[in-house]
Amino acid sequence: MEGTHPVNKKLAAALSGGAVLVLALTGCTSSAADSKNDALNTWAKQVCDAVQPQAKKIEAANTAIQKETSDNSAPAQVQKTDAQAFQDMADAYKAIGLAVKTAGAPEVDNGKKKQQDAVKELNGLAASYTSLNEQVDKLDTKDQAKFADGLKDIATRLDKLSRTGNDALKNLEEGDVGRAMAQQPSCKSASAPATPSGSASSPAASG
Numbered sequence: 001m002e003g004t005h006p007v008n009k010k011l012a013a014a015l016s017g018g019a020v021l022v023l024a025l026t027g028c029t030s031s032a033a034d035s036k037n038d039a040l041n042t043w044a045k046q047v048c049d050a051v052q053p054q055a056k057k058i059e060a061a062n063t064a065i066q067k068e069t070s071d072n073s074a075p076a077q078v079q080k081t082d083a084q085a086f087q088d089m090a091d092a093y094k095a096i097g098l099a100v101k102t103a104g105a106p107e108v109d110n111g112k113k114k115q116q117d118a119v120k121e122l123n124g125l126a127a128s129y130t131s132l133n134e135q136v137d138k139l140d141t142k143d144q145a146k147f148a149d150g151l152k153d154i155a156t157r158l159d160k161l162s163r164t165g166n167d168a169l170k171n172l173e174e175g176d177v178g179r180a181m182a183q184q185p186s187c188k189s190a191s192a193p194a195t196p197s198g199s200a201s202s203p204a205a206s207g
Contacts, residue, residue: 011065011082011155037176043106044180048187050099054092061085061092075141078151083136090129097122106177114177117168128161 064085068078101119105112132154139150173181181187 011151011158037107037180039107040176040180041183043103044177044184044187046103047099048181048184050102051096052186054095054099057092058089061088075139075144075147079136079139079141079147082151082154083133086129086133086136090126090133093122093129094126097126100172106172106180108176114168114172118172121166121168125161132157132161 062085064081068081073081097119100115100122103115105115108114135150135154135157140146
């Protein structure tokens, strides 16, 4: 009964690369002087407050897939967990895209273009995870070998997805925008590494 076990491990490894994407938006650290631009700070607060619960949702989805690698779960259970995780991630990226769109363009050079590019990138990620969800759903759980092959294909796609980068997000949060976001408590907490004991009240638990 080992067929899907190592494959789902690969999937989890690829997924942890993808989870870095959202942290690009929330993982700013402010070593430079704090932003004094009120309009930019307001924009950053709106985006960070909206991103925080979505970052937790992505983290919870990632954890769910990781957990399936430590249990020798049946293919049907792996399928159910992975499909739900991908759907949660798709929803989260879509919500972050909407948050960035709703906030409007930040008041910086090329702010509108940077905002539009980031929204497009986030929506693209959402679509990719929706597609992965559909792919997992179609796998044959009755045939272990076929199921393992299907998971391998998904892990490859996921790995590719995590390597496509997040240039538009990085672009959006450079310079003054990054400094303004780094000041927001919700961005700081969204990017804090998860500790096994510190997940008592995750909003993602209410799925």
